[in-house]
Amino acid sequence: MKVLLKLGALVMVCSFLSGCSLFQSDDDDDNTTLMLLLLAASQSSTSNPCSGSGASTGSTISNTTATLTGGTNGCLNGVTTSMDSALPSWIKNNFTCSVGYVVGDYYCFKSKNLPNHASYYWTRNGTVGTNAALDAGLPTLDGTTYTAAGTNRIGSQNFVYAIPKNPTRNTGSLTGTQGGLSSIGITRNGVAIFNNAAAPGDTLATEATTFDAFGAHPNDQSITHHHAWVKKFSTDQSATSTTSYNDDTNLIGIALDGYAIYGIRCSGQGNATASGLDTLHGHTTTTTDFATATYHYHFVLDSTATIKTLMGSYFYGKIGQVSN
Ligand SMILES: [Zn+2]
Ligand SMILES: [Zn+2]
Incomplete structure (x- = not known):
């Protein structure tokens, strides 16, 4: 049994077995309070099989000195890309800015989430201008198309994902994407994927103006994440354009249940817009990455979010684990 006490921004969670823990709460975004409570509740469950193994993700990076290395597809200075040869081609040839390897039945990813x-x-x-290397050329924060997400800012994390390497359909009660997880997947440039929830009273459609010019925003735990478009993988890389996001067949990332996430179009359907999708944003077809028909998700209109998002409200498959 757990008892919780909320005092302003602090939440205390107490249990008979483990005593009390204090967490920073966040009412600004993504049901984080609920997330923290459920994380606390799950602390005594099975440990993450990917913890404690694999290479370092690199050093912690300061916001004011961060720079990009290796061109537009390079990573932040100090962030490691390392994909183990045991990973399948669709992962090791596409994923960057994280450390990927295999442990038992899991693909593991460690990421600084930068x-x-x-x-x-x-x-x-x-406040544009503090870091000329990473905020130059951005469109103006006009308060309409682009607004600031409070005082939130990007910060280094220590995500560890354990993702089933042989994804299986969950034929029982589906696992929700809405709470209890610190991330529901990882983009192929190493950034967390979040669900379709917004701060209480908002829809995600309202919050979408706080996505930055590449489709990401941080919550007040400094966890940068994508709910929706990921311009980094779009054919349109202009920082000032708001069109053509993920209008191609590009791979965007992998969900915590092991299924791939793609843009609007489906290479399994001759480069047409994906069709025959279920309410989870998915269908089972071949793609350029899978010669055998395999379930995968698409970036499409979500009924909860009322905008196009990367996943629906439930996972199709049985999920692995994520810790941060
Ligand atoms: Zn968010
Ligand atoms: Zn498809």
């Missing part, structure tokens, strides 16, 4: 693109959130409160 995006490799310009963003208002390298600095604070959308």
